[in-house]
Amino acid sequence: MTREAFRVRPLDRDAWPDFAALIERHQDVVGGCWCMPSGEKGGEHASLVYDGSRCVGWCRFGPTAEPPAVGRWRVICFFVDRAHRHRGVASAALDGALDEIARLGGGTVESYPEDTEVALFERHGFERTRRIGGHHWVVTRTVPG
Numbered sequence: 001m002t003r004e005a006f007r008v009r010p011l012d013r014d015a016w017p018d019f020a021a022l023i024e025r026h027q028d029v030v031g032g033c034w035c036m037p038s039g040e041k042g043g044e045h046a047s048l049v050y051d052g053s054r055c056v057g058w059c060r061f062g063p064t065a066e067p068p069a070v071g072r073w074r075v076i077c078f079f080v081d082r083a084h085r086h087r088g089v090a091s092a093a094l095d096g097a098l099d100e101i102a103r104l105g106g107g108t109v110e111s112y113p114e115d116t117e118v119a120l121f122e123r124h125g126f127e128r129t130r131r132i133g134g135h136h137w138v139v140t141r142t143v144p145g
Helices: 016-025 028-032 089-103 115-123
Strands: 007-010 046-051 054-063 073-080 107-111 127-132 136-143
Touching: 007 089, 016 046, 016 054, 046 089, 054 089, 073 089, 089 107, 089 115, 089 136, 115 127, 115 136
Parallel strands: 073 107
Antiparallel strands: 007 046, 046 054, 054 073, 107 136, 127 136
16 A cells, blocks of 8 residues: 555644544553653644544654754654554655654654664665664654755
8 A cells, every 4th residue: 555545644633533543442552652642731743644534553753852862853653553554654654744844844853763664764765873772773864844
């Protein structure tokens, strides 16, 4: 399935019920994901991916607020509905996050994927900056505003 088959939009108040429905379908996500948007703080940054009217994934991102950040933005995590894995949802979510970062002014974006996830980022223009730990990389990309 290609990105054209998905619709991507930012997480906002209007989309919150769709995001909540995705979480409810995957009750184990709440206990296993420390970076999941809370909906309480405001200023959450996430791109939601839809297959038709159903939210099937997200990519969480946000500004870098503390050192040792390299860039202005971080791509923090992804989640994909079980029934939609290996169909391009993570790629569509990352595209949506990068589009939203551009809309918000752009800048350097960084992330810390495992070895098995680096190719996803490289397909979206990220470059390996340095290895961290045994199985992760710092990857960066500049997004024009």
